[in-house]
Amino acid sequence: MPLDRLERSLGHTFSRRDLLQQALTHRSHGSSHNERIEFLGDSILNCVVAALLFERFIDLREGELSRLRASLVRQETLFEIARKLSLGDCLRLGEGELKSGGFRRPSILADALEALFGAIFLDAGFDRAREVIAHLYQPLLAGIDPQHANKDPKTALQELLQGRHLPLPQYALQATRGEAHEQEFEVECRIPDLDIRALGSGASRRAAEQEAALKACQLIAAK
Numbered sequence: 276m277p278l279d280r281l282e283r284s285l286g287h288t289f290s291r292r293d294l295l296q297q298a299l300t301h302r303s304h305g306s307s308h309n310e311r312i313e314f315l316g317d318s319i320l321n322c323v324v325a326a327l328l329f330e331r332f333i334d335l336r337e338g339e340l341s342r343l344r345a346s347l348v349r350q351e352t353l354f355e356i357a358r359k360l361s362l363g364d365c366l367r368l369g370e371g372e373l374k375s376g377g378f379r380r381p382s383i384l385a386d387a388l389e390a391l392f393g394a395i396f397l398d399a400g401f402d403r404a405r406e407v408i409a410h411l412y413q414p415l416l417a418g419i420d421p422q423h424a425n426k427d428p429k430t431a432l433q434e435l436l437q438g439r440h441l442p443l444p445q446y447a448l449q450a451t452r453g454e455a456h457e458q459e460f461e462v463e464c465r466i467p468d469l470d471i472r473a474l475g476s477g478a479s480r481r482a483a484e485q486e487a488a489l490k491a492c493q494l495i496a497a498k
Contacts, residue, residue, distance in 0.1 A: 284360050285391065286410050291398050296367070298394035301383060303369030309390035316393030319401070320348055323408045327416060335421060347415060353385035355477075355486060356411055362387055379478060418493030428488035432464075435495060441468050444491060446484050449474065464491045471495065 278295060282288045289295040294312070302308040324347050328340050335343070346352065357363070363378035366387060377383050396404040432444055450461040461476045464487035471494050475487030 278365060281360060281362070281365050285395070285407055287395050287399065287403060287407050289394070289398050294394040294398050295391075298390035299362075299365050299387060300367040301369065301372060301377065301387070303372045303377070304367045305369075309387060312393040312397070313386045313390040314393070315396065316389035316391065317348075319392050319396050319404050320389055320408060323405045324348055324412065326405075327409060327412065331416060331419075332421060339421060343419065343421065347412065350381055350385045351482075352415070353388050354381035357384035357388040358476075360388075360411075362391075381478070414493065418489065418496050428485045428492060432488040432492050432495075435492060436466065441466070444488065446487065448480060448483075462487050464488055466491060466495075469495065 278292075279288075282295075297307055298309050298312050298316075300308045302310060321344065324344050325340070328335075328343050328347075332340065332343070362384055366378050366383065368377045368383075372378075372380075372383070392404055392408060395407055436443060445465040445467075447463050447465065448460065449463050452459045452461075459476055459478060460480045460483040461474060462480060462483035464473045464475065464484070465471070471491055473487045473490035473494060475483045475485065475490060477483040477486055
């Protein structure tokens with residue numbers, strides 16, 4: 276994947292291409308890797324997400340805001356954002372990680388995304404990093420229901436439908452791609468009574484169902 280396409284998806288063009296390259300370099304590839312920048316990006320991400328939540332949910336208490344932030348900066352969330360950016364296609368990995376499918380590993384992709392946030396900060400400052408993070412997180416923030424945010428999406432969706440006295444959602448496997456050790460699953464979540472169909476994908480069927488359920492929750496919130 277060309278790096279300029281990644282920059283377009285991020286909404287930021289790097290002045291210092293060396294920072295972009297370093298952010299995408301796993302420690303298995305060489306000594307100039309992304310761990311230090313990832314440390315910086317982790318702190319920036321937590322700060323920006325905290326500020327976004329503080330501004331959006333003016334009535335929530337500190338503990339509730341902390342739980343929401345934890346759900347948004349956890350590895351699973353970062354992995355899904357990184358996957359949507361096709362970040363795995365841009366990573367620089369050592370031979371061993373390449374052979375074992377490291378470009379699909381959630382921990383590697385999540386760390387690389389945080390490193391990108393750190394690199395953007397070093398390249399253009401905090402305000403620019405905030406803009407990029409806010410852009411990437413906008414769909415997640417729009418679909419947050421504080422009452423269900425600490426539950427996994429399937430549970431949250433089930434409780435949401437039960438609260439409206441509607442039948443449970445239907446999940447159907449649509450496709451399975453890739454080799455056995457690095458498959459990708461695509462699942463559709465259907466809610467016929469609300470005329471909602473949402474597609475999700477992931478490295479396991481459960482992960483795909485969770486993403487489909489999250490999208491269904493967002494569609495319900497938008498109605």
